[in-house]
Amino acid sequence: MxxxxxxxxxxxxxxxxxxxxxxxxxxxxxxxxxxxxxxxxxxxxxxxxxxxxxxxxxxxxxxxxxxxxxxxxxxxxxxxxxxxxxxxxxxxxxxxxxxxxxxxxxxxxxxxxxxxxxxxxxxxxxxxxxxxxxxxxxxxxxxKPITSPKFIMSFRVGASSTDQNPPVTIINTLTPELYSFWSSKGQNDPNAPEYLLYKLMTSVSIVTEVHIQPLEVFWETGKPVYSARSVRFRLGHSKLLSEADIDTFLINRPSLDKYVWTYASPWFPMRQESCLQTFKLPEPVVCVNGVFLIELLGRAQKDIDGLYYIRLGYAKIMGQTLDxxxxxxxxxxxxxxxxxxxxxxxxxxxxxxxxxxxxxxxxxxxxxxxxxxxxxxxxxxxxxxxxxxxx
Incomplete structure (x- = not known):
């Protein structure tokens, strides 16, 4: 100088x-x-x-x-x-x-x-x-600017429940298609919780926010939106050391006891709107060999059968990955x-x-x-x- x-x-x-x-x-x-x-x-x-x-x-x-x-x-x-x-x-x-x-x-x-x-x-x-x-x-x-992973959540593990009439599974949340969605089973209790579990495909991820779009059933009268009342996210890794031992096929109600949870976010309110809602974590979160859990609490909408459902059209996480x-x-x-x-x-x-x-x-x-x-x-x-x- x-x-x-x-x-x-x-x-x-x-x-x-x-x-x-x-x-x-x-x-x-x-x-x-x-x-x-x-x-x-x-x-x-x-x-x-x-x-x-x-x-x-x-x-x-x-x-x-x-x-x-x-x-x-x-x-x-x-x-x-x-x-x-x-x-x-x-x-x-x-x-x-x-x-x-x-x-x-x-x-x-x-x-x-x-x-x-x-x-x-x-x-x-x-x-x-x-x-x-x-x-x-x-x-x-x-x-780096935060971006959405193209394949980060392409490995789904399972959901706490899935409506089978017709079958609408967690797989449908991986792509933002108009008629593609996941639906829980119906419940009489509007406070009944649900969860979706994904396996992350990168060795080390830094997660900063999550985007979720509740489903608007536009073919029903009034176009109701089947959102949850609130949502929380957890990140962790499997207790099993071998990748071969981790579930590699879609399972119903996967056990959360198989995982060590290293981060739990606060609860975020979810709006009853069919738009891509952003949930920004308080700070960047490191996830190693990770699994990603979406916890859903409360049901905002009752279907014509008199039961409460949660239905999501799309979910993605935002952040960076170490190369x-x-x-x-x-x-x-x-x-x-x-x-x-x-x-x-x-x-x-x-x-x-x-x-x-x-x-x-x-x-x-x-x-x-x-x-x-x-x-x-x-x-x-x-x-x-x-x-x-x-x-």
Whole structure:
């Protein structure tokens, strides 16, 4: 910054951190990292990318990892048991999601447990740089416009009930067709609940909102809308470790006891209107090897047979998915392992859907991100050259 003053070298560290932590847009923070070498080093040394990601995704409140050489590869292992995320289920029980980061790194001889949310860490520069790149990649995902997954909910598990006259199953909610819908069985009780269960097709998803369209029966007098009174969403994963053990065919009233629920949203009111209604989650939610549950409470409409029904025409979730740089596994202990392979990130982090009208905006954003990454790589290369000269 010739002819000017670089404020990161002038102000106190706490003041500078407080200023930069005001940046809430991931793109702004990543651009800040490319301003100069001093800014780049400051963001790395103070873990600002990590802090922003944890603010954006408060579901993950503690992450710890260690680095160890296994089978000729450097991996992060031996995670502390307190590395958990708490949530309250609908039954009032406490559940925990253990979120572990594995990262192959080029440094040898490192075997150290790291609490990446601690303010009092004593990292060496290699660990700090590794952490910065990992969370920069995660922030890159959050910087993308939210889109609808083309195939994310294409795997349906089942519904709590299905009207069989004629059969109108959960499969019909996957496409927005005029005569395609799911219907519950009729009930005398207008407060009787229902649920729909889907298997997500991506390894790691970040869900931000859900869209649901209740059915308007336009062929009946008055065109009644068979909405629920309220809706809630749950995300989790199967207790079974093998994908082959998970239900792969449509079942009636699937057991929810087979799943560990890592997130439960608040209840949202549903309008008795036949339009695509948006339910925005309070914060982005990470779902690993996930299942997605729609819980429906209350019935707004009675049919001509005197029974209350809920009927939905279409449902979709909105958000982002992590691409080839990330892979997940669930261990018998319940620990969720997130593998990060930075050399696979060259293929980019993709949004859920295929090319659509938002592509121009997204491509421009990716161009900016790519330019920032190129400068960051250049700064990293210069740092490595300086270290070699010093040695």
């Amino acid at each position: 010739e002819g000017g003053i670089d404020f990161v070298t002038v102000f106190d560290v706490d003041i500078t951190s407080s200023i930069l932590e005001l940046l809430s847009d991931p793109c702004d923070l990543l651009r800040a990292s490319a301003v100069s070498r001093a800014w780049h080093h400051f963001l790395i040394a103070n873990g600002l990318c990590k802090k922003l990601w944890l603010r954006k995704v408060p579901q993950v409140t503690y992450i710890a990892y260690s680095v160890k050489k296994i089978d000729g590869k450097n991996k992060l292992v031996n995670v502390a048991s307190k590395n958990t995320v708490n949530w309250s289920s609908s039954l009032g029980k406490e559940r925990k999601l253990v979120f572990t980061l594995y990262h192959p790194i080029p440094h040898n001889g490192i075997n150290k447990l790291i609490n990446v949310t601690s303010k009092n860490h004593n990292f060496n520069w290699g660990n700090l740089d590794m952490e910065h790149k990992l969370f920069s990649s995660l922030l890159h995902t959050l910087s 080839t740089a990330f892979h997940t596994d669930v261990h018998p202990s319940g620990e969720v392992q997130l593998d990060y392979y930075p050399h696979s990130a060259g293929s980019g982090l993709r949004s859920f859907s295929s090319k659509n009208k938002e592509d121009t905006v997204r491509e421009n954003e990716e161009l900016c991100m790519g330019m920032a990454r190129g400068l960051l790589d250049f700064l990293d290369d210069e740092d490595e050259e300086e270290e070699e000269e010093e040695n």
